[in-house]
Amino acid sequence: MNDRPENDKGLRRKNRLFMAGLFGLVFGMVGLAYASVPLYALFCQVTGFGGTTQRADAAPARQVDRVIKVRFNADVNQSLPWRFKPEQKELTVKLGEMGLAAYQAANRTDRATVGTALYNVTPDKVGKYFNKIECFCFTEQVLEPGQSVDMPVAFFVDPALADDPAMEDVTTITLSYTFFRAKDETQVLAQHATQAAGAKGTGTTAN
Structure with a gap:
């Protein structure tokens, strides 16, 4: 008796199952890749991994006499025609004390441009203690074309840093920013122009 048709059916069934599993794996990997971006960002924010800083609404009531020197660094990606620099080289603050610094940015072109800043602190391990208000x-x-603006930064270093033995050697923190051209520049400029036109019509000034 010839059982080849049965074998062929079994082989085709195995192939279909294999292909279904393969497609499921591919789609799962794609989904994981998309999900990993916000998950990674959340992980960095919670742990301070890679020097990622934290956000806070206000400085804490508690202060510690231990002082930290905060240095400021500025860079601009070549895709963005701006000048960008800190207005002070460094500040010295107590743990828990709010510090106020400023950077200056200037558009060197004759057209409006949009920038977005990436940032971190070094040493990386202090990221979870560095808070921006x-x-x-x-x-x-x-x-706008030729416009120059001051950009403030309000921050504090969490006094809990003093309770962490791993932070005993930290005396200086460097806060670094790098400006890049915004990927959605066209849409942002269109929205900005609409808001400016609306503000002009009502006699107010758009920010």
Whole structure:
């Protein structure tokens, strides 16, 4: 008796199961890749991994006499025609004390441009203790042709740092920013123009 048809059916069934499993694996990997971006960002925010800083609404009531020197660094990606620099080289603050610094950015072209800032602190391990209350890095920044602006940063270093034995050697923290051209620049400029036109019509000034 010839059982080849049965064998062929079994082989085709195995092939279909294999292909279904393969497609499931591919789609699962794609989904994981998309999900990993916000998950990675959340992980960095919670742990301070890679020097990722934290956000806070206000400085804590508690202060510690231990002082930290905070240095400021500025860079601009070549895709963005801006000048960008800190207005002070460094500040010395107590743990828990709010510090206020500023950067200056200038658009060197004759057209409006949009920048977005990436940031971190070094050494990386202090990221979970470095908190920003106010920062230009929270939103995209629009600069008109030739415009120059001051960009404030309000921050504090969590006094809990003093209770962490791994932080005993930390005396200096460097806060670094790098501005890049915003990927959605066209849409942002269109929205900005609409808001400016609306503000002009009502006699107010758009930010």
